Amino acid sequence: MFSLYLILAAFIGLLQAKSSTGGSVLVILDNKLNRSEYSLFFGGLEDQGYSLTFRAPGDSTPAIKEYDAPNFNHIIVFAPHTKNFSSDITPQSLVSLLEKGTNLLLALSQKQNLVNSLASEFSLILPPPQTPLVSHFPEREEPATVIPIIPQPNILVGSDLPPVWFSGIPVALGNNPLLFPILRAPAESLASDATADSGADSVLEAVDRSGEGLWAGSSLSLVTGFQTRNGARATWVGGVEPFSDDFAKKNMPSGKKPGNARFCNDVAAWTFQEKLVLRIDAVSHHKLGGSETPEIYTTNDQIVYTAHISKYEPATSSWVPYSGISDLQLEFTMLDPHIRISLPPVADTPGKYSVTFRAPDRHGVFKFVIDHRRKGWSTLQSSTTIPVVPPRHDGYPRFLSAAWPYYTGAISTSVGFLLFSLLWLAGGEEKAKTKKE
Amino acid sequence: MKSSILVVLLGFVASTYAAALTLQSPKFTVSSPNGEQKRSEPISFTKKPSPVQLGPQDVLRISFQITEKENGAGVQPHQAFLRFYDDISGEDGVQPIRVATSGKAKFELNMARPPRSLPPTSPDSTLKVSLIVGSFVHTPLTVDLFDLIVPASQPVAPHPEEVRYHPQPAIEHTFRPEQKTPPAFISAVFSVLVLAPWVVLVGLWSQLSPKVPHLFSPKIVPFTATLGAFEVLLFLYWLDLKLGQVLLYGAGLGIVAVLTGKTALVQVGKLRKGSI
Numbered sequence: 146m147f148s149l150y151l152i153l154a155a156f157i158g159l160l161q162a163k164s165s166t167g168g169s170v171l172v173i174l175d176n177k178l179n180r181s182e183y184s185l186f187f188g189g190l191e192d193q194g195y196s197l198t199f200r201a202p203g204d205s206t207p208a209i210k211e212y213d214a215p216n217f218n219h220i221i222v223f224a225p226h227t228k229n230f231s232s233d234i235t236p237q238s239l240v241s242l243l244e245k246g247t248n249l250l251l252a253l254s255q256k257q258n259l260v261n262s263l264a265s266e267f268s269l270i271l272p273p274p275q276t277p278l279v280s281h282f283p284e285r286e287e288p289a290t291v292i293p294i295i296p297q298p299n300i301l302v303g304s305d306l307p308p309v310w311f312s313g314i315p316v317a318l319g320n321n322p323l324l325f326p327i328l329r330a331p332a333e334s335l336a337s338d339a340t341a342d343s344g345a346d347s348v349l350e351a352v353d354r355s356g357e358g359l360w361a362g363s364s365l366s367l368v369t370g371f372q373t374r375n376g377a378r379a380t381w382v383g384g385v386e387p388f389s390d391d392f393a394k395k396n397m398p399s400g401k402k403p404g405n406a407r408f409c410n411d412v413a414a415w416t417f418q419e420k421l422v423l424r425i426d427a428v429s430h431h432k433l434g435g436s437e438t439p440e441i442y443t444t445n446d447q448i449v450y451t452a453h454i455s456k457y458e459p460a461t462s463s464w465v466p467y468s469g470i471s472d473l474q475l476e477f478t479m480l481d482p483h484i485r486i487s488l489p490p491v492a493d494t495p496g497k498y499s500v501t502f503r504a505p506d507r508h509g510v511f512k513f514v515i516d517h518r519r520k521g522w523s524t525l526q527s528s529t530t531i532p533v534v535p536p537r538h539d540g541y542p543r544f545l546s547a548a549w550p551y552y553t554g555a556i557s558t559s560v561g562f563l564l565f566s567l568l569w570l571a572g573g574e575e576k577a578k579t580k581k582e
Numbered sequence: 583m584k585s586s587i588l589v590v591l592l593g594f595v596a597s598t599y600a601a602a603l604t605l606q607s608p609k610f611t612v613s614s615p616n617g618e619q620k621r622s623e624p625i626s627f628t629k630k631p632s633p634v635q636l637g638p639q640d641v642l643r644i645s646f647q648i649t650e651k652e653n654g655a656g657v658q659p660h661q662a663f664l665r666f667y668d669d670i671s672g673e674d675g676v677q678p679i680r681v682a683t684s685g686k687a688k689f690e691l692n693m694a695r696p697p698r699s700l701p702p703t704s705p706d707s708t709l710k711v712s713l714i715v716g717s718f719v720h721t722p723l724t725v726d727l728f729d730l731i732v733p734a735s736q737p738v739a740p741h742p743e744e745v746r747y748h749p750q751p752a753i754e755h756t757f758r759p760e761q762k763t764p765p766a767f768i769s770a771v772f773s774v775l776v777l778a779p780w781v782v783l784v785g786l787w788s789q790l791s792p793k794v795p796h797l798f799s800p801k802i803v804p805f806t807a808t809l810g811a812f813e814v815l816l817f818l819y820w821l822d823l824k825l826g827q828v829l830l831y832g833a834g835l836g837i838v839a840v841l842t843g844k845t846a847l848v849q850v851g852k853l854r855k856g857s858i
Contacts, residue, residue, distance in 0.1 A: 279661075280716070281660070281661060281717060282714075282716065282724070283722070284721050320739075321741060322743050322744045322746075322747045332667070332674060332676075332714070333663075333665075333714045333724065335676070337660070337661075339660055340718070341719075342657075342658060342659055342660045342717050342719060344660055345661070345662070345681065348660070348661065349678050349680055359699070362665065362674050362675065364673070364674060445757070474749060474752075482753055483753070483755050484753055484754065485751070485752050485753040486752055487752065503755075505755040505757070506755075506757050506758055516746065518747050519747060520747055545763060546764075546769050547764050547769055548769075549766075549769040549770060549772070549773045550769060552773075553773040553776045553777060554776045556817075557776065557777060557779075559813045559817070560813075561780075561783075562813070563810060563813055566809055567797070568792060570802050570805065570806060570846060570850055571794040571795070571796045571797040571799070571802055572792055572793065572794050572795075572796075573795060573854070
């Protein structure tokens with residue numbers, strides 16, 4: 146009996162996957178959507194330790210921020226059918242929340258609304274209104290707008306994720322390195338408002354009309370993440386249905402279970418700063434052979450630079466030293482990088498990255514700069530300033546072979562002086578002996 | 583609402599009566615800008631044609647007819663796309679094709695004015711061309727047509743910050759070359775030359791044969807020892823001492839030298855005068 150409680154407690158402990166930035170979530174749920182139809186997704190979030198607060202888009206409480214301070218750590222906006230939002234939800238207020246570190250999970254709508262107009266600020270190009278994603282492949286009973294997608298593996302979704310149901314709009318990605326596509330559209334899909342084969346002409350007209358070309362193919366993205374420069378994350382999903390219980394339970398045409406529950410959990414985990422979150426714990430530097438940090442270095446010194454990096458582990462809600470970054474680089478910069486070398490992990494200490502290099506023979510004020518950005522991962526940035534001075538008057542090489550003549554000359558002068566003074570002081574005739582005789 | 587019911591019904595009908603589609607008489611031709619045909623062959627489903635090479639001005643024409651498999655009736659599907667896929671870079675481009683109600687379709691690709699749907703290509707990339715046919719009432723169809731090699735395009739201009747999202751090239755600082763020292767042998771030779779005056783001195787002294795009878799006199803030895811200590815201090819300063827230490831020790835030795843020197847010089851004076 147006691148062991149049963151122990152197992153239960155351990156199981157509950159395993160479920161605690163709180164985010165690294167806090168656990169309060171505001172869910173702005175459309176009036177037309179029923180909360181119970183999304184119970185698997187919201188229940189899953191609550192099981193992991195998040196505290197959800199629900200609110201309709203038209204309500205004014207609970208406010209998303211008060212006196213410029215965010216009230217919640219994360220915000221989910223599932224309002225695809227809403228035209229009018231309350232006055233505290235504006236594109237500017239959502240962007241200012243991102244700047245303050247609040248993460249956003251936004252569902253796009255087929256009609257033109259606030260969320261869609263905000264998406265274009267994030268380099269996402271939306272199709273014309275009322276053109277959902279349609280795919281005739283594979284052949285299935287569901288309508289063409291409900292599409293099973295085999296996700297391409299990337300660093301967030303593993304390669305063992307089962308196919309996922311999707312219904313909503315695709316977006317074309319602009320040329321912005323901050324974007325992180327999580328789920329791409331299948332190659333045979335297109336955005337179309339047709340419901341019968343007679344709509345074929347409208348597809349061809351769309352190419353000429355919209356100017357952006359045809360919304361089709363695997364370059365479209367259905368779930369796109371955006372990592373802002375200050376670390377907050379915003380994820381844009383083409384619709385609300387992928388999060389619903391229906392889609393999580395509906396079997397695939399091949400008969401297998403879908404991966405919607407796990408996929409939506411992964412998307413929420415990335416957005417709420419649980420997965421792929423890194424930070425620099427400490428950096429230090431010292432001369433090769435020494436151990437404490439000097440205040441200045443001399444040119445041509447051998448410098449050892451060390452960084453300690455850890456990754457957030459959602460299962461234990463803690464930061465764990467992480468040695469898995471293989472392409473970390475260090476720059477030694479004075480206005481421009483003078484040296485850029487790779488910072489490899491040290492084999493026997495987890496989380497420690499270290500490199501030894503020779504300071505340039507230019508003097509000046511340099512910075513050790515780590516600026517590690519990769520799509521999907523949080524940014525690692527660190528900058529430590531250190532002066533590098535030319536050698537002091539006694540820091541130059543000494544006892545050179547070219548100076549031997551000068552050394553011998555000086556030493557022989559000293560020896561000569563000693564000999565002469567000895568001779569003068571101690572010399573003389575041996576008068577004392579003759580006197581005595 | 584009504585259209586969604588219609589779609590569901592159609593879908594139901596499609597699942598029970600989904601007719602399969604097929605391509606009839608698919609063929610392609612490659613012609614040069616002045617009209618002569620370089621290549622013209624039908625596309626076989628069993629054996630893929632050899633890769634199609636297009637020059638910068640060539641024209642590729644594809645024609646086919648989409649029909650139902652059972653009765654050969656022409657079909658105008660909702661979606662008839664030509665997909666160009668580069669599997670090395672992962673780029674794919676989709677070109678819609680206009681299909682007549684009889685199911686016949688023709689497509690022309692002029693490399694002099696390439697369509698926007700052609701993805702950017704590098705010199706060694708091969709585009710896999712396939713036809714995607716999708717319909718609300720028929721089983722969908724994908725047909726691999728052939729491989730296409732087109733001239734390389736301009737590379738896509740990346741975002742200026744894109745370079746920071748990948749490992750950047752390593753920068754090494756070129757140091758000033760080490761100062762070259764002249765050969766040690768030359769320094770040794772000149773060191774020996776520096777000692778040449780000693781030869782003269784020792785030679786002249788041997789002629790004179792000076793004597794040092796009072797070398798170990800107890801009043802003189804302290805002073806000579808102090809003079810020796812000054813020389814040792816100078817040597818140590820050259821080796822490893824700082825100015826402050828040298829001045830300190832030098833001051834101490836100076837006081838000693840004054841005392842011992844007084845006794846020594848008094849002694850020497852007495853010796854010279856002959857009073858001892």
